[in-house]
Amino acid sequence: METNLVLEGFKFMGLGMATVLLFLVVMILCMNIMSYIVHKFFPEPQPNLDPAVSTQKDNKKIIAAITAAISHHRQG
C-alpha cells in the first residue's frame, strides 16, 4: 500500500505526459493539414492588392502627420 503511492505518481506521469504530447502532436498534424487545405482551396482574395492600398494610405497619413508636426513645431 505504502509503496504504491509513488508508483501511482509515476503511472499518472506516464499517462499524463503521453496524453498531452499525443494531443499536441495530433493537433500539429491537423493544423498542417488544415492550413494546406485552406491555402489550396480557399486562398484569401487578392492578398497583393490590399496591402499596397493600405500602405499608400498609411504613407499619406504619415506624411500628413509629419507635416502637421513640423508646422506645429515652427509655430510653437
Add this chain to the structure above:
Amino acid sequence: MKFFLIKLLALMLFSFSALHASAPATTEALSAHQEETYKTKPFSEMVGGFLKSTGINALMNPDPNEKNSFGEDMSDFHKSWGRVLMILLTFFLFWLAIRKGFEPLLLLPIAFGGLLANIPVAGIAGEHGFLGVIYGMGLSNEMFPIIIFMGVGAMTDFGPLLSNPKTALLGGAAQFGIFGTLVGAVALSQLGFVDFTLQQASAISIIGGADGPTSIFIATKLAPELLGAIAVASYSYMAMVPIIQPPIMKALTTDAERRIKMTTLRHVSRLEKLVFPVMVLTLAILVLPESTPLIGAFMFGNFLKESGVVERLNDTLQNSLINTVTIFLGLGVGSKLAADQFLVPDTMFIMALGIIAFSVGTAAGVLMAKLMNMFPGHKVNPLIGSAGVSAVPMAARVSNKVGMEYDSTNMLLMHAMGPNVAGVIGSAVAAGVLISLFQ
C-alpha cells in the same frame, strides 16, 4: 450654543424613548419579543458588553464556541494571533501588488478578500457572509474559472501558433512540471513529511501549469480544502515569472543558442484562425471529453473573436465580463485565506512544491526546444521554450526580454506566443487527464 443644542437633542431622544417605553404595547407578542431581546441595563454594563464585542477582545480572548466556515472547531491560535498574522500577510500582498506590480489585477482582490476573511466576529467568509456567498456562487461550482477562460480565449491570438505549429510541442513539454511535481508530492507523503492524498497531490501539481483558472478549477474539483494555498501559490508564481524563469533559461542554454534568430512568421489567413478553435475542440471531444469544460470555454471565446461578426460579445468577454468575474474570483479565493485554512503546515509544502513545479516546467520547455534543434528543419531559439508554461502573456514577454539581452535585434515575442498559447491548451489537457483518472 452648541452645548445647548446637544442637550436639547439628548432631552428629546430621552423623552421619546421614555414615552416609547411607557406606552402600552400594542400586542402581547411584541412586548414579549422586546423583553426577550432587550433588557434595561446600567450604563456600565452596556459599556462592558460593548467592549466584549470589539475586535480587540475577540483577538485577545478567542470565543471558545466560534466555528470556522466549515462549521468545525478552530484552535485558539487560529482565532487570535493567526488572524493577526494573516492580516499582516495581506498587507504584504498589497505591497507586492502595488509597489512591485505583481499581478495586481488578481493579487489585490485576493489579498483584500483575505483581509476580510480574517476579521473576527463578523464572519464574512462564513456561509452567510458575503465572501462565503461569492465562494458558493462561482468557486465551489467551478463557474468563475470557466468564465475567465472564455475571456482569455477572446484575448488569445492563435496566429503565431498557426504559422509555426511545431512550437506547440514546447507547450506540451512544459507540462512535465505538473506531472514531475505530482511524483514529488506523493514522494513527500511517502516519506511521511505530509499527508497528501493522490487527489491533493494532483491539485497541487497543477500549479506547474502556471495557469491560474486551471489550478482553481482542479483544486475545487479534487481538493477544495487546499484551494486558498493553491490559488495563492499559483498566482504569486505567475506574477514572479520574470524573476523565476530567466536564471533557469540562462543556465540551460549556451550563448550561441540564445542568439538563434527564427524565421519570420508567415501570414495566417482568417479562415485558418476561424477553423482552429473548432478543430481543437473536436480533438478534445474525441480524445479527452474531461478537458472540454476548459477547452470548450476557451475556444468559445476565441471563436467569437475570430468570427468577426459579434464584436459586442467579443468586447464584453474581453473586458467587462472578465473584469467582473476577476473581482469575484479574487475575493472568493481570498476568503480561503482565513487563518484556520491557510496557517497549516500543508501550505508551506504547497508553496515549495509549487515553485518546484514551475521551475521544472520552465526547464522542460527549454530542454524540449534544444531537443527539437537536434532534428533537421528551422532552428528554434530555446528561450521560447520557457514560454510553454501557460502564464499568458507574461512568459512570452520574458522570453523576448531575455533574448533581447543577448541580441537587441532578436524579437522573440511573437515566436514565444506560439508555445505560450499551446501551453494553455496543454495544461487544460493535463487537467482533463487528472480529472479523468479520478472518475
